[in-house]
Amino acid sequence: MKTYEFDAKSLVIETFNTLSHFAGVVLGIVFLTLMINKSLLIGSKNLPSFIVYGAFFILMFLTSTIYHATFNKKIKAFARIFDHTAIFLFIAGSYTPVITSIFSGNMRILLLCSIWLLALGGTIFKIITHNSYDKYKKISVILYIAMGWFAIIIFKPLLLEKSVKFIILLVLGGLLYTVGTIFYKSKNPVYHIVWHFFVLGAAIIHFFSYYFYLIS
Template sequence: MIFKRKYIRTEEFWNTISHGFGAVLSVAALVLLLVYSAISGSAIAVFSSLAFGLGLVLLYSASTIYHAVTDPKKKKILQKFDHLCIYLLIAGTYTPVMLLGLKGAWGWTMFGVIWGLVIIGFVFKFSALRKNEKLSLILYALMGWLAVIAIKPLFENLSTAALVHLGLGGLAYTIGIYFFANHKIKFNHFIWHIFVLAGSAFHFIGVFFYIL
């Protein structure tokens, strides 16, 4: 029992450090995105950058605070907020891709669909089904890979570099889900955090350098 408590404290320490690092990088990413999009003079670019950047900041900040807190009651509340922020980051990541990369009817339709799914995700997290972890993971994955519906117009409108980085980001998140769900692996949640950081990094590069 003592060993188990020590293990949990150790893993939570690294969980906090890893996403604390991500939170710092997210603030820097938000600033870079906003400055660069403001220079372009495009209101849609600024809006898209804000959605993506804030999604990053909220997700990593919420995760850091959740893992840092030790009080069980506070931790339970913070965990829910942490999970809600996952939906926000997914939709926030889609926003610049759809509005600046894809554009047109496809872009705005996908933008509406993904943010509509965020509302569904929020309702889900406050329903009795929220305890079903597998269902949550499936919903995250489906939202993340929803872009395949628009694969043809995406290939027609985005550069190869943008597509590669977006694809690698999605792959990193998806592989990470395996570790998140597999509690038999030691420090599985910390490993999940590393894949999340990698996914965010790939997506930031794709958006900042090849879409904005």
Template structure:
């Protein structure tokens, strides 16, 4: 990584750590909590999206060729939608009991698919739509308020607190994501993402 700036080294290393943590989290969930087919499916989707997000971010910040960087930036952005939907998946499958489960699961993955299509259509123009993307990420994440009551009924206060705390950390972190004035703001964003992802893992781990 000698040809990388200090910032890009920090960005690369921070999310490489995230990818490794994602593998560990997936193993922990499957070993200690994968007691039903539904749980295994939910955790596997969550784990795959977790690892994909941090892996794509790592590769994007590691490559230096402009064409490759542009290409992997698309996957870096797309993976955010998939990670949000992937984080929702075990929560919805295991935390909701009525037909609302499938309705909300369909809604979340439809938004993720729409976000993916948007990123493909706007390929190479991401800076132009950066604020819109941030708003869409936040709206997608905070759609959870629509199901907070049934989730609380079926889970626990501890789960809700970790879930909300993770959402708050993500939301505060987006300030640094869109900040272009300070040199290390994107690295700070990476740290917020790591912390929030850990909080949400804790929520998912104590879900059942």
């Protein structure tokens, strides 16, 4: 079995990385359960979109957990592909209940197709470039941020349809994700832990915005 050689510091760092996003997996399961229960209780027609969001919430944190938890070289390289592509899928999954709740008809279809095609494109990009991770890291970050702020396109309808509190939480979560990429880009492995907590915090904030202001 080929394994990475970890010193004590690296082992501690990877342990924190693993545990931080395993917490995301656990929270994702709890959040998905809460959203399903509330949607069923109030008879929300948008339940499928919240299931999509919750499923990809769990998937993103799960792939990250597996990637950081393994010491097998081949498995780790393979897991990194899923870790990175899951980010694109989670972004699209996060937009799905927002778009579904606000738009209808052709506009809903157009926006959903757009965000999921972007996710597909990002996924293909990461698969094609997985052997040149460092070379394309900056491009990946730009793609993550650009797709994350896709919300600017639908900002006016958001203001008209949803409460100010929902908008504030949505923007706050987006800012946390964006600021977190500063640490993601760093070559210092300690900063990757910081990135993980930014992601976890942003994901939690977005969940609360959905649970309290979107499921209605």
